[in-house]
Amino acid sequence: MRTLSLNLKTPQESSSAEAFLVLSPRVQFRFPHYVFVDIESTAHLVGGEKACLEKALGIARKFSAEATGAIADTAPVAQMLAKWKPSFIAPEGQESKALHGLGLDALKDLEGLFPWTQKTRIEHVISFAHSLGICTLEEVYNFRLISLRERWGDFGVLLWNRLHSQDAQVISPLVPRDPLVGYGYLDDPLGVASLLFNRIKPHLDILFARLQGLSRFAQKMEVILHCEYSDKKHILQIEPVSPSRDQELFEDLLFKRMENTVLENPIREFEISIFDVPEKVQQLDFFEPRDNSEDRWRRLISFAKQANCEMGFLQMEANHFPEKSFKLVTDWPEDFKSEDLIERQEDNALQIKSTYAKGLSQSPRPSLLLEQPQVLSDEEMRRIRLVSALPSERIESAWWQISSQDLKYRDYFFALSSQGQLLWVFQDRVSSQYYLHGYFD
CATH class of the missing domain: 3.30.1490.100 (DNA polymerase, Y-family, little finger domain)
Known part of the structure; x- marks a missing residue:
């Protein structure tokens, strides 16, 4: 079993382990600031053990800037390496090589999911080894199991097992229960x-x-x-x-x-x-x-909503009159995709441009529509030139409308303003009054 151990340095809530579920479903937190992740079957999904360790440290440093981590076959050795050899990845099946160069104080961190029940006992082991002139972890590693059992009983057996990757510590799947x-x-x-x-x-x-x-x-x-x-x-x-x-x-x-x-x-x-x-x-x-x-x-729409601004897309509605044929919606349109517009230039050259809402280029209606038509005075009409004498579009009220006051008859024209703007105007055929209804880009 390959285990990634993280030392978050500062005390954390047990819920912090949830952040590492992106690496594996088998995650366990140990008070006050240790996290253990079983990456045996998931490391390859992240890109290998090195990439897995880097990603884990990136997450861990959101909890503590000084967080460290390491990978080994067992949780006790991984925890020890996280403190004494940060970012170290022990060769699979060769944990003993990871002990090279470590002093006896590293034994205090050889715990994993289950801490030493009494720190004084491991301190006694360290003190006894020093009295024999033993100063490195490799020398303690070479002690025989029978020697440690005779001297320290079950505790000596546990120490030998942890040094020799024989202490099986299974990391169970994490079941989230804490609220966010x-x-x-x-x-x-x-x-x-x-x-x-x-x-x-x-x-x-x-x-x-x-x-x-x-x-x-x-x-x-x-x-x-x-x-x-x-x-x-x-x-x-x-x-x-x-x-x-x-x-x-x-x-x-x-x-x-x-x-x-x-x-x-x-x-x-x-x-x-x-x-x-x-x-x-x-x-x-x-x-x-x-x-x-x-x-x-x-x-963008979230910022606008918070600022009490209304914005969105105009969605077409089934209505005869342009000012009632659109409504504002905030949802991203399903078919709002870019299309390639091919423009032919001189010498048979082609230029391809990405355009949005390509259909608008073929629409006879303006891109800027006034919410309500604006009355044009006689003076304003004298400054406007109609492009043609015949209307480009005629709109009439539905025949089923009963009230004569609701009846509307409009003739729409393209027109040019004195500034050269292309306008969309209509004449009410009942009153002969002209109205400005929109502008073309």
């Missing part, structure tokens, strides 16, 4: 958004690392800021347009909310809760970038 919550207490209350955000960010790093390990998406994040001088609290709810694991997006949205929050009463403590949902399964093309146009659109 974080808590922080500030010894010095803060009333500046940027400083407070810097104290919150390490907790976000941990929560999103766990989210990644769980293969879940964050639907909503709630941050509660508790004030120092009263029971007042600020509840900041961050909910993008669609669930994701885009930590940068959640951080940007949170920081904007904090900047708009009055923090005259400084913050003493904070709570963070993430409400997660199952991961959206999406099959991507091998060459397709992960940060695609749809992801960028979701980021």
Whole structure:
């Protein structure tokens, strides 16, 4: 069994082990800051043991910048190497080579999933070895099993087994049970958004690392800021347009909310809760970038929503009149894809350009449509030149409309303004009044 051991250096919650589920389903946490991962059958999926160790350290350093790790056949040796030979990968089946150059104090960390029940006993072994002039781990490794049993009984047998890769420690699959919550207490209350955000960010790093390990998406994040001088609290709810694991997006949205929050009463403590949902399964093309146009659109629409701005795509509706034939939607259109536009140039040269919404180039209607038609005065009409005497389009009310007041008859024309703009205007055939309804690019 190949085991990866991580020493996170600082005390952690047992839920921190969830962040390493991206490496293997067999993960175990040991108080106060050790994580053990069985990578026997999963290392090749990450790119090999070296790549696996590098990825594990990248995750671990979100918990502690000084985190270390190592790989060996057994959990006790892997833990020992994580402290005394950081980033070392012991050759498979040859753990004894990894002991070269280590002193006797390394025996204190030869534990794995089960720590020494009494530190004094291992310290007594170290002290006894020193009294015999033995100073290296390799010399203790050469002790016979019968000698250690006679001197220290069952403890001596356990020590020999751990040195000789005979202490079987099975890492069970991790079953997540803890909620995605974080808590922080500030010894010095803060009333500046940027400083407070810097104290919150390490907790976000941990929560999103766990989210990644769980293969879940964050639907909503709630941050509660508790004030120092009263029971007042600020509840900041961050909910993008669609669930994701885009930590940068959640951080940007949170920081904007904090900047708009009055923090005259400084913050003493904070709570963070993430409400997660199952991961959206999406099959991507091998060459397709992960940060695609749809992801960028979701980021933009999330910012707009938080700022109470309305934006989106115009979706066609079945209606006779142009101002009622579109509605605003925020969902990314399924068929919104780029197409190649081929332009022929001189000397039979071709130029290929990627265009979006290619159909608009063949549409007789303007790209900028006024929400309501604008009345054109006689003076304004004198400054406008109709391109043709015949209308390009005629629109009439439906025959089933009963009220005569709702009846509408429009003749649409292309027109040029005095500035050379191409306009879309219509004449009401009942009142003979002209209206401006849109502009062409």
